[in-house]
Amino acid sequence: MDGARVARSQGAALAMLLAIGMGVAARAADPAANATSSDGSEMSTTEVNKQLTNPVSSIWSITFQQNNYRLTFHQPDSVTRWSSNLLFQPVLPVSISADWNLINRPVVPLFVSQPHPNPNDPRKNARTTAFGDITFLQMVSPSPNLVGNWLLGLGPTWIFPSAGSNYTGSGKWQVGPGALVGYLGDKWILGAFPQFWWSFAGSDSRESTGSMNLQPVAAYFLPDGWSVGYSGNILANFEARHDNTWTVPVGLSVAKVVKFGKLPVRFALAGQWMPVHPEEAGQKWNIQFVMAPVIPKLIKGNLADPGHMSFGLGS
DSSP: OHHHHHHHHHHHHHHHHHHHHHHHHHHOSOGGGSSBOTTSOBOOHHHHHHHHHOTTOSSOEEEEEEEEEEEEEOSSSOEEEEEEEEEEEEEEEEESSSSEEEEEEEEEEEEEEEEEEETTEEEEEEEEEEOOOEEEEEEEEEOHHHHTTEEEEEEEEEEEOOOSSTTSSOSEEEEEEEEEEEEEOSSEEEEEEEEEEEEEEEOTTSOOOEEEEEEEEEEEEOGGGEEEEEOOOEEEETTSOGGGSEEEEEEEEEEEEEEETTEEEEEEEEEEEEEEOOTTTOEEEEEEEEEEEBOOOSEESBTTOGGGOEESSOO
């Protein structure tokens, strides 16, 4: 039954993912404005792929990321279970001036299906499926006018205790710094994208938190919108025992940008193996599917000149 419930949840999530993504494509009133270069010309699929891989790109997009983790529990016997989540991750950059951008990156767990010990009988396992904690990162980033091909960003990142259950969230308000250092070449991208959080408020019944999520950014861009690259996030739980602190994945992602009319959508399939992971309920494997449509930029102009800003689909 455990596997059947997970499969049904995954199927429903992927159906919703595809429906929402195709709805975005159908509603884009000005698709030609979705992915244009600085001179107004339409981007190639390879250039769109580069921009969607770039964490501080100036184009707007929405990403749906489906993760399927394999976990091992040792209470009382060793058993493995699937943990599944669907993340909604818009990237909404707004120009502060001609030389600076404000990168807004919320991550909304639409559902988290989490196995855990049964609270009524710890010798057995149970499963809870609910909404997760929302993460929100804002980075100030210099535009290529200042730094060329370098990718730089710095700002605060928050975790809000929005989860629908104790098993799908921390119950704590958390804050810390987020940053990006990288370089975007003609055919490759390389960078590091860390975020740190420490709890400062929340439920008194929940433990304090201190954690890190480091995303290595590495990909090689091929013709016709294809790319291959590293996949996986390095995780650290600073409140765990020393031997349970780190999760370190080794993963590979294959991505392709496809145009539906003039609207580009990036699809990616990735697999990850975690040679280093917490012994109890640590991530061992992950199969990941990503769909990222480009959407029209709904805030045009820059904050330094509010009189010339425009909002919505109009020019």
